[in-house]
Amino acid sequence: MIVETKVSSATKEVIIGGNRPTVLIGERINPSGRKKLTEALRSGNLEMLHKEAVSQVKAGADIIDVNVGATGIDEVALLPEAVKIVMAAVEAPICIDGEDPKALEAALKVYKGKAIVNSVKGEKKSLETVLPLVKEYGAVVVGLTIDDDGLPKTADKRVSIAGKIIERAEKMGIPRENVIIDTLCMAVAADSKAGMPVIEAIRRISAEFGVNQTLGASNISFNLPDRHLLNDAFLSVAIPAGLTCPIVDAAKVRPAVLATDLVLGRDNYAMRYIKAYRQRLAAQTRG
Amino acid sequence: MIVETKVSSATKEVIIGGNRPTVLIGERINPSGRKKLTEALRSGNLEMLHKEAVSQVKAGADIIDVNVGATGIDEVALLPEAVKIVMAAVEAPICIDGEDPKALEAALKVYKGKAIVNSVKGEKKSLETVLPLVKEYGAVVVGLTIDDDGLPKTADKRVSIAGKIIERAEKMGIPRENVIIDTLCMAVAADSKAGMPVIEAIRRISAEFGVNQTLGASNISFNLPDRHLLNDAFLSVAIPAGLTCPIVDAAKVRPAVLATDLVLGRDNYAMRYIKAYRQRLAAQTRG
Numbered sequence: 073m074i075v076e077t078k079v080s081s082a083t084k085e086v087i088i089g090g091n092r093p094t095v096l097i098g099e100r101i102n103p104s105g106r107k108k109l110t111e112a113l114r115s116g117n118l119e120m121l122h123k124e125a126v127s128q129v130k131a132g133a134d135i136i137d138v139n140v141g142a143t144g145i146d147e148v149a150l151l152p153e154a155v156k157i158v159m160a161a162v163e164a165p166i167c168i169d170g171e172d173p174k175a176l177e178a179a180l181k182v183y184k185g186k187a188i189v190n191s192v193k194g195e196k197k198s199l200e201t202v203l204p205l206v207k208e209y210g211a212v213v214v215g216l217t218i219d220d221d222g223l224p225k226t227a228d229k230r231v232s233i234a235g236k237i238i239e240r241a242e243k244m245g246i247p248r249e250n251v252i253i254d255t256l257c258m259a260v261a262a263d264s265k266a267g268m269p270v271i272e273a274i275r276r277i278s279a280e281f282g283v284n285q286t287l288g289a290s291n292i293s294f295n296l297p298d299r300h301l302l303n304d305a306f307l308s309v310a311i312p313a314g315l316t317c318p319i320v321d322a323a324k325v326r327p328a329v330l331a332t333d334l335v336l337g338r339d340n341y342a343m344r345y346i347k348a349y350r351q352r353l354a355a356q357t358r359g
Numbered sequence: 360m361i362v363e364t365k366v367s368s369a370t371k372e373v374i375i376g377g378n379r380p381t382v383l384i385g386e387r388i389n390p391s392g393r394k395k396l397t398e399a400l401r402s403g404n405l406e407m408l409h410k411e412a413v414s415q416v417k418a419g420a421d422i423i424d425v426n427v428g429a430t431g432i433d434e435v436a437l438l439p440e441a442v443k444i445v446m447a448a449v450e451a452p453i454c455i456d457g458e459d460p461k462a463l464e465a466a467l468k469v470y471k472g473k474a475i476v477n478s479v480k481g482e483k484k485s486l487e488t489v490l491p492l493v494k495e496y497g498a499v500v501v502g503l504t505i506d507d508d509g510l511p512k513t514a515d516k517r518v519s520i521a522g523k524i525i526e527r528a529e530k531m532g533i534p535r536e537n538v539i540i541d542t543l544c545m546a547v548a549a550d551s552k553a554g555m556p557v558i559e560a561i562r563r564i565s566a567e568f569g570v571n572q573t574l575g576a577s578n579i580s581f582n583l584p585d586r587h588l589l590n591d592a593f594l595s596v597a598i599p600a601g602l603t604c605p606i607v608d609a610a611k612v613r614p615a616v617l618a619t620d621l622v623l624g625r626d627n628y629a630m631r632y633i634k635a636y637r638q639r640l641a642a643q644t645r646g
Contacts, residue, residue, distance in 0.1 A: 260621055260629060268624040271599070292622065296629060297636045298614070305618035308595030312558065327585070331592035334547055335579065337555040342547060342583060349584045 074316060075249040077284045079135060079212055082184040084163040086134050088252070088317045089284045093333045093344060095317040096326065097167050097188075097286060098133030100124050101158070103142040110142050113150065118157050125161040131323035132348070136162060137190065138179075139169035147175035152182045159184065167214070167319075173201040180209040188212045191254065194219040194233035199240050206241070212250045213241065214286055217273065223256055230255045230273035231280065238281055252284045252317065253277050259294035260302070267292060267306065271313050278314025289318045289325070304328035312336055327352070361603060362536040364571045366422060366499055369471040371450040373421050375539070375604045376571045380620045380631060382604040383613065384454050384475075384573060385420030387411050388445065390429040397429050400437065405444050412448040418610035419635070423449060424477065425466075426456035434462035439469045446471065454501070454606075460488040467496040475499045478541065481506040481520035486527050493528070499537045500528065501573055504560065510543055517542045517560035518567065525568055539571045539604065540564050546581035547589070554579060554593065558600050565601025576605045576612070591615035599623055614639070 074089040088095045101124050103110040112120045125136050138158050140150045147170055158166055167188040168179045176189055191214040192202040206213040215237035217230040224230050234253045241251045255273045258266040274285055287310065293302035303325055307318060311332050320329075327348065334345045361376040375382045388411050390397040399407045412423050425445050427437045434457055445453055454475040455466045463476055478501040479489035493500040502524035504517040511517050521540045528538045542560045545553040561572055579593045580586035590612055594605060598619050607616075614635065621632045 264621065264627055264629050265624040267622040271623070296632070298618075298639075301614050301618040302621065302632075304591065305595045305615055306622045308592045309599050309619060309622050312596050312600075327588050328592055331588040332596060334551065334589065335554040335593045335596050336558070337552040340551055342551050345583070345589075352585075 073282060074278060074284060074314065075282050077212055077249050077252060077317075078186065079165040079188055080185040081159065081163055081165045084165065086165050089249075091338060092316075093338050094311055094315075094329050095134045096132060096322045096329065097135045097137050097317055097319040098125075098128035098131075098164075098322050099137055099288065099290070099319045100128055100321060101137060101154070102139040102169070103145070104139070113140050113142065113154075114144050116150075118153060121154055121157045122161040125158045125164075128322055129162045129164050131321075132326040133164060133322040135165050135167050135188065135317070137167040137169050137319055139190075141170055141172075141175075147172050148178050151175040151179040155179045155183055168211075173205060176202065177205050180205060180211060183209075186210060186212065188214060188252065190214040191216045192237065194237050196220075199237070203241060203244050203246065206250070207244050207246050210250075212252060213246070214252050214254050215241070216254045216256060218256060223258070225269065227269040227272035227276060230269070231276045234273075234277045234281065234283075238283065248281065248283055252286050253281075254286045254288075257287055257289070257291050257306075259296075260292055261295035267309075271309055274310055274315055275313040284316045285314050286317045286319055287315055289315075289320050300324060308332045308335075360569060361565060361571060361601065362569050364499055364536050364539060364604075365473060366452040366475055367472040368446065368450055368452045371452065373452050376536075378625060379603075380625050381598055381602075381616050382421045383419060383609045383616065384422045384424050384604055384606045385412075385415035385418075385451075385609050386424055386575065386577070386606045387415055387608060388424060388441070389426040389456070390432070391426070400427050400429065400441075401431050403437075405441060408441055408444045409448040412445045412451075415609055416449045416451050418608075419613040420451060420609040422452050422454050422475065422604070424454040424456050424606055426477075428457055428459075428462075434459050435465050438462040438466040442466045442470055455498075460492060463489065464492050467492060467498060470496075473497060473499065475501060475539065477501040478503045479524065481524050483507075486524070490528060490531050490533065493537070494531050494533050497537075499539060500533070501539050501541050502528070503541050503543055505543060510545070512556065514556040514559035514563060517556070518563045521560075521564045521568065521570075525570060535568065535570055539573050540568075541573045541575075544574055544576070544579050544593075546583075547579055548582035554596075558596055561597055561602055562600040571603045572601050573604045573606055574602055576602075576607050587611060595619045595622075 293299035580589035
């Protein structure tokens with residue numbers, strides 16, 4: 073059984089895990105690969121963030137990831153500002169996403185509620201700088217299964233790093249329900265065998281540690297055509313294995329995720345599935 | 360590890376299982392719910408079967424299911440005729456589908472190759488009439504996990520009936536690689552918890568008996584909108600659990616199945632995925 077991880081904003085709580093429907097973390101506030109957003113952030117224009125937060129929640133995102141990391145951006149100054157804007161725009165809790173512990177701390181200071189901190193790696197320096205912040209602010213942390221040796225190729229190594237992160241967190245007094253593991257997936261275009269070790273790692277981490285798990289699910293399809301087919305299939309395979317809160321473009325993958333939840337018996341009377349269908353229909357009629 | 364099940368026509372062999380790509384059994388030659396086809400079959404007009412066989416193979420079906428059962432149709436006379444037409448139309452092996460053992464035998468008599476017989480149930484009468492035919496003709500048989508008590512609600516009961524069918528087959532000298540189990544799925548519209556016991560049964564049957572498994576995968580979505588979402592999600596969940604040769608509309612589900620196979624590392628260098636994409640692209644350009 074998967075633990076329950078509680079995340080909140082000032083006004084809303086989201087519970088991940090148990091046998092609940094899949095929670096979607098909206099990925100779109102992230103300059104990576106988005107030229108227009110990067111330029112806006114560089115020039116200090118944060119208006120786009122408001123719109124992106126609202127549209128993602130409308131598309132079904134339960135939590136909003138906020139990442140402003142790019143060359144030429146002062147994350148320590150900008151991340152808390154971005155977090156404030158998203159807090160004002162939507163009720164959804166925030167996943168504070170950055171590499172620099174100072175930026176994470178600056179954002180945690182202004183955040184109202186129980187945030188997710190994305191992320192800590194399974195290496196000494198990262199564990200020593202990020203986990204104390206997570207503990208101090210009572211946050212949830214995403215633990216990436218990567219360490220000084222780089223991204224693991226095998227399921228074994230991913231499971232072992234996950235175990236190490238959970239153990240370190242627990243030793244510091246961070247309960248395991250406040251740790252979400254991210255097993256990191258590479259593109260199958262680069263290595264057509266890249267998917268299975270990740271799925272296997274998700275299954276084993278779920279069985280052995282019972283923690284919630286996230287993943288940037290669209291990496292898998294990088295450099296291949298009809299990416300939505302691969303993203304949807306990957307989610308449908310990974311969710312029953314133990315992926316409970318993927319980081320996604322909610323507007324694109326939500327229909328497939330709702331279908332998967334219904335297949336898995338996580339949607340009583342198909343109510344969420346049917347409601348989403350009606351919303352799509354209404355949107356088409358308006359359009 | 361899943362056994363290898365070999366099926367053949369006069370000129371072509373298809374191998375199901377191992378860690379091979381998913382095999383698709385084309386479902387469209389079946390009067391159920393198809394008024395035009397039913398009328399054609401009733402009037403003895405079998406021309407449609409030729410076209411349906413060709414178009415399914417073109418859409419990626421590896422095996423063609425042939426079912427002519429409907430009120431007002433003499434299956435014993437028609438099933439062998441239908442099988443002859445499909446044999447002449449395509450190289451793909453045939454899944455001979457019918458309730459009446461006499462019709463199955465008449466079709467097996469004319470079939471050239473190693474057919475699939477669809478199906479035997481886990482009840483005395485069915486086992487005693489169908490398995491001897493399977494043995495005599497060296498065919499493969501689909502064993503439905505249903506018995507005198509009707510369709511089971513639980514995974515346990517499905518696993519137990521599957522075990523009984525495999526045991527009976529082996530006692531008669533039919534090796535387990537010649538038994539394909541069908542765990543039968545009900546519509547989630549009727550019972551939103553109907554999916555999970557089937558997935559669980561597939562996983563356990565795969566682990567405990569190592570046999571190949573089929574399923575009429577589109578039942579799950581009956582009476583719900585956007586059925587393709589549910590059918591695709593169900594296949595992506597069931598294939599990693601152990602579903603190796605679903606009965607499907609290949610034209611509709613093949614893209615999602617190929618994506619699932621790639622995610623599972625069953626498509627070296629993504630060659631099948633990319634080839635299918637190019638074919639879709641070419642078809643669009645022509646269209």
